[in-house]
Amino acid sequence: MSSPNVSVPHRRTRSDHASETAEDYVEAIAEIVEERGTCRVVDLATRFAVTHVTVSRIVARLVSLGLVETEPYQPVRLTEAGRKLAKRSKHRHDIVYKFLLALGVPAKTAAIDTEGIEHHVSPETLKRFEDFTARATAD
Amino acid sequence: MSSPNVSVPHRRTRSDHASETAEDYVEAIAEIVEERGTCRVVDLATRFAVTHVTVSRIVARLVSLGLVETEPYQPVRLTEAGRKLAKRSKHRHDIVYKFLLALGVPAKTAAIDTEGIEHHVSPETLKRFEDFTARATAD
DNA sequence: GGGTGATTGTAGCCATGGCTACGGATTAAA
DNA sequence: TTTAATCCGTAGCCATGGCTACAATCACCC
Ligand SMILES: [Mn+2]
Ligand SMILES: [Mn+2]
Ligand SMILES: [Mn+2]
Ligand SMILES: [Mn+2]
Numbered sequence: 257m258s259s260p261n262v263s264v265p266h267r268r269t270r271s272d273h274a275s276e277t278a279e280d281y282v283e284a285i286a287e288i289v290e291e292r293g294t295c296r297v298v299d300l301a302t303r304f305a306v307t308h309v310t311v312s313r314i315v316a317r318l319v320s321l322g323l324v325e326t327e328p329y330q331p332v333r334l335t336e337a338g339r340k341l342a343k344r345s346k347h348r349h350d351i352v353y354k355f356l357l358a359l360g361v362p363a364k365t366a367a368i369d370t371e372g373i374e375h376h377v378s379p380e381t382l383k384r385f386e387d388f389t390a391r392a393t394a395d
Numbered sequence: 396m397s398s399p400n401v402s403v404p405h406r407r408t409r410s411d412h413a414s415e416t417a418e419d420y421v422e423a424i425a426e427i428v429e430e431r432g433t434c435r436v437v438d439l440a441t442r443f444a445v446t447h448v449t450v451s452r453i454v455a456r457l458v459s460l461g462l463v464e465t466e467p468y469q470p471v472r473l474t475e476a477g478r479k480l481a482k483r484s485k486h487r488h489d490i491v492y493k494f495l496l497a498l499g500v501p502a503k504t505a506a507i508d509t510e511g512i513e514h515h516v517s518p519e520t521l522k523r524f525e526d527f528t529a530r531a532t533a534d
Numbered sequence: 535g536g537g538t539g540a541t542t543g544t545a546g547c548c549a550t551g552g553c554t555a556c557g558g559a560t561t562a563a564a
Numbered sequence: 565t566t567t568a569a570t571c572c573g574t575a576g577c578c579a580t581g582g583c584t585a586c587a588a589t590c591a592c593c594c
Contacts, residue, residue, distance in 0.1 A: 264444045265510040272511050305403045329542055359523045371404040372411050372515025381508050384498045468559060468572060
């Protein structure tokens with residue numbers, strides 16, 4: 257919002273992609289911890305359909321970003337900052353998903369499309385999504 | 396659709412990103428040719444707010460993909476395949492943009508969000524966008 | 535204690551898309 | 565015809581996110 261960057265359309269798209277991995281990973285970690293109690297590298301590899309090597313390197317970057325804590329051969333834990341980001345990401349994710357459902361998109365397709373769309377929805381657009389879903393659901 | 400790939404949400408998102416550059420570039424080339432008669436590397440660099448080096452390398456890949464033709468120091472031209480992709484991309488882009496407008500998103504924000512969202516909208520979702528816009532505009 | 539399978543780490547490769555620095559080509563003016 | 569500006573190419577750097585191959589660690593059972 258501050259930098260003139262984000263007012264050039266493609267710049268904003270690129271900047272969205274830069275934060276995308278962090279958002280998806282902390283969200284996934286929070287979900288997996290919720291389900292299984294702990295989250296291991298393998299769980300993330302399965303979730304994202306990539307190898308454990310890819311996950312390890314991304315997790316290392318999340319550590320350097322202060323979103324995640326790890327010890328060798330131990331499960332992955334979120335920091336407080338990580339939990340906050342996860343919460344915000346999940347919130348936005350849910351709004352987008354429910355919006356697509358309210359629009360009449362089949363659940364499976366909605367789940368898939370949401371995973372990409374969520375990162376490109378500005379606060380303003382998100383608000384319109386919310387409003388629409390609220391009205392459509394009011395019946 | 397064919398591969399089991401695209402049914403894993405994040406795999407589809409990644410595959411969307413793989414085609415994203417090609418789509419945006421051929422679309423931009425078509426637009427710039429429309430406006431100025433020809434499209435040079437510099438025009439694309441301005442459009443995407445990157446250096447001419449980045450553009451050159453991406454254009455080289457588009458050539459190898461059969462979407463674009465170039466000669467040294469000459470303007471960039473679309474092949475027939477490039478024009479077709481540009482047309483499809485623009486069509487989808489327009490539907491997403493008009494949909495956001497119909498939803499009540501301000502034009503500037505809609506333009507920015509569209510640039511990212513368009514690549515993650517499945518045919519099914521696109522159809523719902525179209526339907527919504529048609530009804531909202533019918534008043 | 536030893537063996538085995540699952541998990542994690544590490545080395546090293548590739549493609550993509552950013553960049554700076556610099557040099558060659560084209561074009562238009564002087 | 566020289567000069568200057570603009571445009572383009574090339575070399576070489578970086579970060580990210582994929583991968584395979586292999587080594588180390590851990591957990592658990594025998
Ligand atoms: Mn998500
Ligand atoms: Mn996502
Ligand atoms: Mn785009
Ligand atoms: Mn995207």
